[in-house]
Amino acid sequence: MVLLSLVASHSDVDLETVARLSAGSSQVAAGVLEEGKAVSGAVVLSTCNRLEIYCEAESEAHLERARAEVVAAISGATGLPEPLVSRYFDTKTGADVTRHLFAVGAGLDSAVVGEREIAGQVRRALIQAQDQGTASAALVRLFQAASRTAKDVGARTALGGRGLSIVSVALDLATDLSEDRRWAAKNVVVFGTGAYAGATMALLRERGCANISVYSPSGRAATFTATRGGTPLTGETLGAALAAADVVIGCSGSDSRVGADEVEQLRAGSGKPLIMIDLALTHDFDPAVAGLDGVELITLESVRLAAPEEQAESVRQAEEIVVQAARAFEDQQQERSIDSAIVALRRHTMQVLEKELEKVRNQHGCTGPAQEVEFAMRRMVKQLLHLPTVRARELAAAGRQDDYIAALDALYGIAVEPPAEETASRAQDGCPVPHDASVAESA
Numbered sequence: 375m376v377l378l379s380l381v382a383s384h385s386d387v388d389l390e391t392v393a394r395l396s397a398g399s400s401q402v403a404a405g406v407l408e409e410g411k412a413v414s415g416a417v418v419l420s421t422c423n424r425l426e427i428y429c430e431a432e433s434e435a436h437l438e439r440a441r442a443e444v445v446a447a448i449s450g451a452t453g454l455p456e457p458l459v460s461r462y463f464d465t466k467t468g469a470d471v472t473r474h475l476f477a478v479g480a481g482l483d484s485a486v487v488g489e490r491e492i493a494g495q496v497r498r499a500l501i502q503a504q505d506q507g508t509a510s511a512a513l514v515r516l517f518q519a520a521s522r523t524a525k526d527v528g529a530r531t532a533l534g535g536r537g538l539s540i541v542s543v544a545l546d547l548a549t550d551l552s553e554d555r556r557w558a559a560k561n562v563v564v565f566g567t568g569a570y571a572g573a574t575m576a577l578l579r580e581r582g583c584a585n586i587s588v589y590s591p592s593g594r595a596a597t598f599t600a601t602r603g604g605t606p607l608t609g610e611t612l613g614a615a616l617a618a619a620d621v622v623i624g625c626s627g628s629d630s631r632v633g634a635d636e637v638e639q640l641r642a643g644s645g646k647p648l649i650m651i652d653l654a655l656t657h658d659f660d661p662a663v664a665g666l667d668g669v670e671l672i673t674l675e676s677v678r679l680a681a682p683e684e685q686a687e688s689v690r691q692a693e694e695i696v697v698q699a700a701r702a703f704e705d706q707q708q709e710r711s712i713d714s715a716i717v718a719l720r721r722h723t724m725q726v727l728e729k730e731l732e733k734v735r736n737q738h739g740c741t742g743p744a745q746e747v748e749f750a751m752r753r754m755v756k757q758l759l760h761l762p763t764v765r766a767r768e769l770a771a772a773g774r775q776d777d778y779i780a781a782l783d784a785l786y787g788i789a790v791e792p793p794a795e796e797t798a799s800r801a802q803d804g805c806p807v808p809h810d811a812s813v814a815e816s817a
Protein backbone atom coordinates (compact mmCIF):
# COMPACT_ATOMS: atom_id res chain seq x y z
CA MET A 375 0.00 0.00 0.00
CA VAL A 376 1.17 3.55 -0.82
CA LEU A 377 0.09 6.84 0.78
CA LEU A 378 -0.56 10.02 -1.16
CA SER A 379 -2.00 13.41 -0.31
CA LEU A 380 -3.49 16.25 -2.34
CA VAL A 381 -2.72 19.60 -0.73
CA ALA A 382 -4.21 23.04 -1.34
CA SER A 383 -3.20 25.51 1.36
CA HIS A 384 -2.60 29.19 2.04
CA SER A 385 1.06 28.68 1.13
CA ASP A 386 0.27 28.18 -2.55
CA VAL A 387 -3.41 29.03 -3.12
CA ASP A 388 -5.44 32.09 -2.16
CA LEU A 389 -8.03 31.55 0.56
CA GLU A 390 -10.97 32.23 -1.75
CA THR A 391 -9.86 29.31 -3.91
CA VAL A 392 -9.36 27.10 -0.84
CA ALA A 393 -12.94 27.93 0.15
CA ARG A 394 -14.26 26.98 -3.29
CA LEU A 395 -12.35 23.69 -3.25
CA SER A 396 -13.62 22.90 0.25
CA ALA A 397 -17.30 23.00 -0.74
CA GLY A 398 -18.72 19.55 -0.16
CA SER A 399 -15.38 18.26 1.16
CA SER A 400 -17.12 16.16 3.80
CA GLN A 401 -18.42 13.86 1.05
CA VAL A 402 -15.14 13.45 -0.84
CA ALA A 403 -13.72 10.60 1.26
CA ALA A 404 -16.78 8.40 0.88
CA GLY A 405 -17.01 9.24 -2.82
CA VAL A 406 -13.54 7.94 -3.65
CA LEU A 407 -14.02 4.63 -1.83
CA GLU A 408 -16.70 3.21 -4.08
CA GLU A 409 -16.20 -0.27 -5.49
CA GLY A 410 -13.65 -0.44 -8.27
CA LYS A 411 -11.81 2.70 -7.17
CA ALA A 412 -8.02 2.79 -6.76
CA VAL A 413 -8.33 4.41 -3.31
CA SER A 414 -8.63 2.05 -0.34
CA GLY A 415 -8.73 4.67 2.42
CA ALA A 416 -9.21 8.43 2.73
CA VAL A 417 -9.10 11.18 5.38
CA VAL A 418 -10.02 14.80 4.61
CA LEU A 419 -8.40 17.65 6.54
CA SER A 420 -10.33 20.85 5.92
CA THR A 421 -9.53 24.00 7.93
CA CYS A 422 -9.81 27.75 7.53
CA ASN A 423 -6.76 27.88 5.29
CA ARG A 424 -6.24 24.42 3.80
CA LEU A 425 -7.89 21.44 2.16
CA GLU A 426 -5.87 18.24 2.21
CA ILE A 427 -7.00 14.77 1.20
CA TYR A 428 -4.92 11.85 2.46
CA CYS A 429 -5.39 8.56 0.64
CA GLU A 430 -4.09 5.03 0.49
CA ALA A 431 -3.62 3.35 -2.88
CA GLU A 432 -2.89 -0.31 -3.54
CA SER A 433 0.49 0.33 -5.16
CA GLU A 434 2.60 2.97 -6.87
CA ALA A 435 1.08 1.87 -10.17
CA HIS A 436 -2.31 3.06 -8.88
CA LEU A 437 -1.18 6.52 -7.72
CA GLU A 438 -2.11 8.47 -10.84
CA ARG A 439 -5.49 6.81 -11.04
CA ALA A 440 -6.11 7.45 -7.33
CA ARG A 441 -5.23 11.14 -7.74
CA ALA A 442 -7.55 11.44 -10.74
CA GLU A 443 -10.40 9.90 -8.75
CA VAL A 444 -9.92 12.38 -5.90
CA VAL A 445 -9.82 15.30 -8.35
CA ALA A 446 -13.01 14.01 -9.99
CA ALA A 447 -14.74 13.74 -6.59
CA ILE A 448 -13.81 17.33 -5.70
CA SER A 449 -14.91 18.52 -9.11
CA GLY A 450 -18.25 16.81 -8.64
CA ALA A 451 -18.73 18.35 -5.19
CA THR A 452 -17.76 21.89 -6.21
CA GLY A 453 -18.79 22.12 -9.87
CA LEU A 454 -15.27 23.26 -10.77
CA PRO A 455 -13.72 21.74 -13.92
CA GLU A 456 -11.38 18.82 -13.25
CA PRO A 457 -8.35 20.44 -14.99
CA LEU A 458 -8.77 23.51 -12.77
CA VAL A 459 -9.09 21.43 -9.59
CA SER A 460 -6.05 19.39 -10.56
CA ARG A 461 -3.96 22.51 -11.06
CA TYR A 462 -4.67 23.82 -7.58
CA PHE A 463 -3.50 20.70 -5.72
CA ASP A 464 0.07 19.77 -4.92
CA THR A 465 0.54 15.99 -4.70
CA LYS A 466 2.78 14.23 -2.21
CA THR A 467 3.55 10.53 -2.00
CA GLY A 468 5.36 8.13 0.30
CA ALA A 469 7.59 9.66 2.98
CA ASP A 470 6.70 13.20 1.83
CA VAL A 471 3.12 12.58 2.98
CA THR A 472 4.33 11.73 6.48
CA ARG A 473 6.68 14.69 6.81
CA HIS A 474 4.04 17.12 5.55
CA LEU A 475 1.24 15.95 7.86
CA PHE A 476 3.55 15.92 10.88
CA ALA A 477 4.62 19.49 10.09
CA VAL A 478 1.00 20.57 9.60
CA GLY A 479 -0.10 19.00 12.90
CA ALA A 480 2.77 20.70 14.71
CA GLY A 481 1.71 24.10 13.36
CA LEU A 482 4.84 24.57 11.25
CA ASP A 483 2.86 24.99 8.03
CA SER A 484 0.26 27.36 9.48
CA ALA A 485 -0.35 31.01 8.76
CA VAL A 486 0.41 31.47 12.47
CA VAL A 487 3.49 29.34 13.03
CA GLY A 488 3.06 27.11 16.08
CA GLU A 489 -0.72 27.55 16.27
CA ARG A 490 -2.35 25.07 18.63
CA GLU A 491 -5.73 24.71 16.92
CA ILE A 492 -4.48 22.69 13.97
CA ALA A 493 -3.53 19.72 16.16
CA GLY A 494 -7.15 19.41 17.24
CA GLN A 495 -8.30 19.71 13.64
CA VAL A 496 -5.99 16.84 12.64
CA ARG A 497 -7.46 14.67 15.42
CA ARG A 498 -11.01 15.53 14.42
CA ALA A 499 -10.30 14.77 10.74
CA LEU A 500 -9.31 11.23 11.73
CA ILE A 501 -12.32 10.81 14.03
CA GLN A 502 -14.68 11.92 11.26
CA ALA A 503 -13.07 9.50 8.79
CA GLN A 504 -13.36 6.67 11.29
CA ASP A 505 -17.01 7.52 11.91
CA GLN A 506 -17.62 7.46 8.15
CA GLY A 507 -15.65 4.24 7.76
CA THR A 508 -13.16 5.73 5.27
CA ALA A 509 -9.94 5.60 7.33
CA SER A 510 -7.71 2.65 6.49
CA ALA A 511 -5.42 1.14 9.13
CA ALA A 512 -2.37 2.83 7.59
CA LEU A 513 -4.07 6.24 7.67
CA VAL A 514 -5.14 5.74 11.27
CA ARG A 515 -1.53 5.02 12.23
CA LEU A 516 -0.36 8.05 10.23
CA PHE A 517 -2.77 10.51 11.85
CA GLN A 518 -2.25 9.12 15.35
CA ALA A 519 1.51 9.49 14.92
CA ALA A 520 1.00 13.07 13.68
CA SER A 521 -0.97 13.87 16.84
CA ARG A 522 1.77 12.42 19.05
CA THR A 523 4.36 14.48 17.20
CA ALA A 524 2.31 17.66 17.70
CA LYS A 525 2.23 16.95 21.45
CA ASP A 526 6.01 16.46 21.48
CA VAL A 527 6.56 19.78 19.70
CA GLY A 528 4.26 21.52 22.16
CA ALA A 529 5.98 19.98 25.17
CA ARG A 530 9.60 20.27 24.04
CA THR A 531 9.76 23.67 22.31
CA ALA A 532 8.82 27.25 23.05
CA LEU A 533 6.16 27.08 20.35
CA GLY A 534 3.86 25.25 22.75
CA GLY A 535 4.24 27.91 25.42
CA ARG A 536 3.17 30.80 23.21
CA GLY A 537 -0.37 29.53 22.83
CA LEU A 538 -0.67 31.27 19.49
CA SER A 539 -3.64 30.63 17.24
CA ILE A 540 -5.47 32.32 14.41
CA VAL A 541 -8.10 33.44 16.91
CA SER A 542 -5.55 34.86 19.35
CA VAL A 543 -3.80 36.87 16.63
CA ALA A 544 -7.19 38.15 15.40
CA LEU A 545 -8.11 39.25 18.93
CA ASP A 546 -4.74 40.98 19.27
CA LEU A 547 -5.49 42.91 16.08
CA ALA A 548 -8.91 43.85 17.42
CA THR A 549 -7.31 45.07 20.64
CA ASP A 550 -4.92 47.29 18.70
CA LEU A 551 -7.81 48.75 16.67
CA SER A 552 -9.98 49.48 19.72
CA GLU A 553 -10.26 52.84 21.42
CA ASP A 554 -10.87 50.98 24.68
CA ARG A 555 -8.49 48.00 24.85
CA ARG A 556 -10.33 46.35 27.78
CA TRP A 557 -12.23 43.24 26.67
CA ALA A 558 -14.25 43.34 29.89
CA ALA A 559 -15.91 46.50 28.55
CA LYS A 560 -16.88 45.02 25.16
CA ASN A 561 -20.10 43.52 23.87
CA VAL A 562 -19.19 40.61 21.59
CA VAL A 563 -21.35 38.60 19.19
CA VAL A 564 -20.01 35.23 18.00
CA PHE A 565 -21.40 33.52 14.89
CA GLY A 566 -21.12 29.73 15.00
CA THR A 567 -21.18 26.82 17.44
CA GLY A 568 -18.41 24.56 16.16
CA ALA A 569 -14.96 23.80 17.54
CA TYR A 570 -13.66 27.11 16.20
CA ALA A 571 -16.38 29.03 18.01
CA GLY A 572 -15.60 27.08 21.19
CA ALA A 573 -11.92 28.08 20.99
CA THR A 574 -12.98 31.69 20.40
CA MET A 575 -15.21 31.65 23.46
CA ALA A 576 -12.39 30.27 25.61
CA LEU A 577 -9.96 32.96 24.49
CA LEU A 578 -12.51 35.72 25.03
CA ARG A 579 -13.03 34.45 28.58
CA GLU A 580 -9.26 34.43 29.16
CA ARG A 581 -9.16 38.09 28.18
CA GLY A 582 -11.89 38.99 30.63
CA CYS A 583 -14.79 39.34 28.21
CA ALA A 584 -18.05 38.63 30.05
CA ASN A 585 -20.73 39.93 27.69
CA ILE A 586 -20.78 37.37 24.87
CA SER A 587 -23.79 36.52 22.71
CA VAL A 588 -23.88 33.57 20.31
CA TYR A 589 -25.85 33.17 17.09
CA SER A 590 -26.15 29.94 15.17
CA PRO A 591 -27.77 29.91 11.71
CA SER A 592 -28.62 26.26 12.38
CA GLY A 593 -30.32 27.03 15.70
CA ARG A 594 -27.79 25.40 18.06
CA ALA A 595 -26.91 28.53 20.07
CA ALA A 596 -28.91 27.52 23.16
CA THR A 597 -27.23 24.12 23.41
CA PHE A 598 -23.79 25.67 22.79
CA THR A 599 -24.13 28.37 25.46
CA ALA A 600 -25.61 25.94 28.00
CA THR A 601 -22.17 24.38 28.45
CA ARG A 602 -19.89 27.30 27.54
CA GLY A 603 -21.76 30.31 28.86
CA GLY A 604 -22.93 33.34 26.93
CA THR A 605 -26.35 34.47 25.73
CA PRO A 606 -28.02 32.53 22.89
CA LEU A 607 -29.46 34.62 20.06
CA THR A 608 -32.28 33.90 17.66
CA GLY A 609 -33.15 35.46 14.33
CA GLU A 610 -35.43 37.86 16.21
CA THR A 611 -32.81 39.02 18.75
CA LEU A 612 -29.78 39.07 16.46
CA GLY A 613 -30.43 42.54 15.06
CA ALA A 614 -30.45 44.27 18.43
CA ALA A 615 -27.32 42.40 19.51
CA LEU A 616 -25.47 43.49 16.36
CA ALA A 617 -26.57 47.08 16.87
CA ALA A 618 -25.10 47.10 20.39
CA ALA A 619 -21.94 45.11 19.61
CA ASP A 620 -18.38 46.37 19.83
CA VAL A 621 -16.93 43.24 18.19
CA VAL A 622 -18.58 40.65 15.94
CA ILE A 623 -16.71 37.40 15.24
CA GLY A 624 -17.69 35.02 12.43
CA CYS A 625 -16.78 31.35 12.91
CA SER A 626 -19.70 29.53 11.28
CA GLY A 627 -19.00 29.50 7.54
CA SER A 628 -22.70 28.97 6.88
CA ASP A 629 -24.60 29.96 3.76
CA SER A 630 -26.18 32.88 5.67
CA ARG A 631 -23.95 35.91 5.15
CA VAL A 632 -24.46 39.23 6.95
CA GLY A 633 -24.66 41.91 4.25
CA ALA A 634 -23.12 45.36 4.28
CA ASP A 635 -26.54 47.01 3.85
CA GLU A 636 -27.86 45.15 6.88
CA VAL A 637 -24.94 46.28 9.05
CA GLU A 638 -25.29 49.84 7.85
CA GLN A 639 -29.00 49.91 8.73
CA LEU A 640 -28.48 48.37 12.16
CA ARG A 641 -25.69 50.79 13.04
CA ALA A 642 -27.34 53.90 11.59
CA GLY A 643 -27.01 56.87 13.92
CA SER A 644 -25.15 54.97 16.65
CA GLY A 645 -21.76 56.51 15.94
CA LYS A 646 -20.24 53.52 17.77
CA PRO A 647 -17.20 51.91 16.14
CA LEU A 648 -17.49 48.23 15.24
CA ILE A 649 -14.80 45.61 14.66
CA MET A 650 -15.84 42.61 12.57
CA ILE A 651 -13.58 39.53 12.61
CA ASP A 652 -14.35 37.08 9.83
CA LEU A 653 -12.60 33.76 10.51
CA ALA A 654 -14.88 31.70 8.29
CA LEU A 655 -13.25 30.44 5.11
CA THR A 656 -16.46 31.06 3.15
CA HIS A 657 -17.11 34.42 4.91
CA ASP A 658 -19.82 35.09 7.45
CA PHE A 659 -19.75 38.79 6.57
CA ASP A 660 -19.91 40.53 3.20
CA PRO A 661 -16.39 41.87 2.52
CA ALA A 662 -18.07 45.15 1.57
CA VAL A 663 -18.57 45.91 5.29
CA ALA A 664 -14.93 47.08 5.27
CA GLY A 665 -16.09 50.15 3.33
CA LEU A 666 -18.65 51.24 5.95
CA ASP A 667 -17.94 54.24 8.17
CA GLY A 668 -16.82 53.20 11.64
CA VAL A 669 -16.37 49.52 10.71
CA GLU A 670 -13.02 47.69 10.75
CA LEU A 671 -12.86 44.26 9.12
CA ILE A 672 -10.28 41.65 10.15
CA THR A 673 -9.99 38.63 7.85
CA LEU A 674 -7.90 35.48 7.68
CA GLU A 675 -5.59 37.30 5.31
CA SER A 676 -5.21 40.08 7.89
CA VAL A 677 -4.24 37.46 10.46
CA ARG A 678 -1.73 35.85 8.12
CA LEU A 679 -0.02 39.17 7.48
CA ALA A 680 -0.01 40.11 11.16
CA ALA A 681 1.15 36.76 12.53
CA PRO A 682 4.34 37.16 14.55
CA GLU A 683 7.48 35.40 13.43
CA GLU A 684 8.56 32.75 15.90
CA GLN A 685 12.13 32.59 17.15
CA ALA A 686 14.29 30.76 14.66
CA GLU A 687 15.65 28.40 17.33
CA SER A 688 12.16 27.27 18.39
CA VAL A 689 11.18 26.57 14.81
CA ARG A 690 14.44 24.71 14.19
CA GLN A 691 13.84 22.51 17.24
CA ALA A 692 10.29 21.79 16.15
CA GLU A 693 11.39 20.93 12.62
CA GLU A 694 13.99 18.53 14.00
CA ILE A 695 11.35 16.78 16.10
CA VAL A 696 9.11 16.47 13.06
CA VAL A 697 11.88 15.08 10.86
CA GLN A 698 12.90 12.50 13.46
CA ALA A 699 9.31 11.45 14.10
CA ALA A 700 8.59 11.13 10.38
CA ARG A 701 11.71 9.03 9.86
CA ALA A 702 10.78 6.76 12.78
CA PHE A 703 7.27 6.33 11.41
CA GLU A 704 8.56 5.41 7.96
CA ASP A 705 10.97 2.90 9.49
CA GLN A 706 8.07 1.32 11.38
CA GLN A 707 6.03 1.13 8.19
CA GLN A 708 8.87 -0.59 6.39
CA GLU A 709 9.15 -3.06 9.23
CA ARG A 710 5.43 -3.73 9.04
CA SER A 711 5.67 -4.43 5.32
CA ILE A 712 8.57 -6.84 5.83
CA ASP A 713 6.72 -8.49 8.72
CA SER A 714 4.13 -9.68 6.22
CA ALA A 715 6.86 -11.28 4.14
CA ILE A 716 8.40 -12.92 7.20
CA VAL A 717 5.01 -14.27 8.26
CA ALA A 718 4.42 -15.60 4.75
CA LEU A 719 7.79 -17.40 4.73
CA ARG A 720 7.16 -18.85 8.19
CA ARG A 721 3.70 -19.99 7.20
CA HIS A 722 5.04 -21.68 4.07
CA THR A 723 7.82 -23.39 6.02
CA MET A 724 5.51 -24.50 8.81
CA GLN A 725 3.09 -25.99 6.31
CA VAL A 726 5.90 -28.11 4.90
CA LEU A 727 6.95 -29.04 8.43
CA GLU A 728 3.43 -30.05 9.46
CA LYS A 729 3.06 -32.32 6.44
CA GLU A 730 6.24 -34.18 7.39
CA LEU A 731 5.24 -34.35 11.05
CA GLU A 732 1.86 -35.75 10.04
CA LYS A 733 3.66 -38.63 8.33
CA VAL A 734 5.65 -39.31 11.51
CA ARG A 735 2.51 -39.26 13.67
CA ASN A 736 0.62 -41.55 11.32
CA GLN A 737 3.47 -44.05 11.41
CA HIS A 738 4.52 -43.85 15.08
CA GLY A 739 1.57 -42.20 16.91
CA CYS A 740 2.10 -40.00 19.98
CA THR A 741 5.11 -41.95 21.21
CA GLY A 742 8.29 -40.70 22.80
CA PRO A 743 10.42 -41.25 19.68
CA ALA A 744 7.85 -39.44 17.54
CA GLN A 745 7.96 -36.42 19.84
CA GLU A 746 11.76 -36.47 19.81
CA VAL A 747 11.65 -36.33 16.01
CA GLU A 748 9.19 -33.42 16.20
CA PHE A 749 11.41 -31.51 18.63
CA ALA A 750 14.39 -31.97 16.35
CA MET A 751 12.54 -30.89 13.21
CA ARG A 752 11.18 -27.74 14.89
CA ARG A 753 14.65 -26.78 16.14
CA MET A 754 15.97 -27.25 12.62
CA VAL A 755 13.20 -25.04 11.17
CA LYS A 756 13.97 -22.35 13.72
CA GLN A 757 17.62 -22.33 12.65
CA LEU A 758 16.70 -22.29 8.97
CA LEU A 759 14.35 -19.31 9.46
CA HIS A 760 16.75 -17.25 11.56
CA LEU A 761 19.03 -15.95 8.80
CA PRO A 762 16.21 -15.10 6.31
CA THR A 763 14.44 -13.21 9.11
CA VAL A 764 17.55 -11.21 10.00
CA ARG A 765 18.20 -10.48 6.34
CA ALA A 766 14.61 -9.31 5.91
CA ARG A 767 15.05 -6.75 8.71
CA GLU A 768 18.31 -5.52 7.19
CA LEU A 769 16.75 -5.05 3.76
CA ALA A 770 13.73 -3.24 5.27
CA ALA A 771 16.05 -0.85 7.11
CA ALA A 772 17.75 -0.12 3.76
CA GLY A 773 14.40 0.42 2.03
CA ARG A 774 14.78 -2.75 -0.05
CA GLN A 775 11.87 -4.77 1.32
CA ASP A 776 10.47 -5.11 -2.19
CA ASP A 777 13.59 -7.08 -3.18
CA TYR A 778 12.92 -9.55 -0.38
CA ILE A 779 9.25 -9.92 -1.31
CA ALA A 780 10.19 -10.46 -4.97
CA ALA A 781 12.69 -13.12 -3.93
CA LEU A 782 10.05 -15.03 -1.97
CA ASP A 783 7.82 -15.01 -5.02
CA ALA A 784 10.63 -16.11 -7.35
CA LEU A 785 11.98 -18.86 -5.07
CA TYR A 786 8.87 -20.23 -3.40
CA GLY A 787 5.89 -18.70 -5.20
CA ILE A 788 4.86 -17.07 -1.92
CA ALA A 789 2.32 -14.22 -2.24
CA VAL A 790 2.75 -11.68 0.55
CA GLU A 791 -0.51 -10.40 2.01
CA PRO A 792 -0.95 -7.01 3.74
CA PRO A 793 -0.33 -6.99 7.52
CA ALA A 794 -3.19 -8.45 9.49
CA GLU A 795 -3.89 -9.46 13.05
CA GLU A 796 -3.95 -13.22 13.21
CA THR A 797 -4.75 -15.65 15.97
CA ALA A 798 -4.59 -19.36 15.36
CA SER A 799 -4.34 -22.53 17.33
CA ARG A 800 -3.42 -25.96 16.17
CA ALA A 801 -4.69 -29.31 17.36
CA GLN A 802 -2.54 -32.15 16.16
CA ASP A 803 -4.43 -35.43 16.40
CA GLY A 804 -4.58 -35.19 20.17
CA CYS A 805 -0.80 -34.94 20.51
CA PRO A 806 0.41 -32.15 22.81
CA VAL A 807 2.19 -29.36 20.93
CA PRO A 808 5.83 -29.37 22.08
CA HIS A 809 7.07 -26.31 23.93
CA ASP A 810 9.38 -25.62 20.97
CA ALA A 811 6.36 -25.18 18.69
CA SER A 812 6.53 -21.42 19.15
CA VAL A 813 10.12 -21.09 18.06
CA ALA A 814 9.31 -20.62 14.39
CA GLU A 815 6.90 -17.81 15.22
CA SER A 816 9.56 -16.00 17.27
CA ALA A 817 12.52 -16.58 14.96
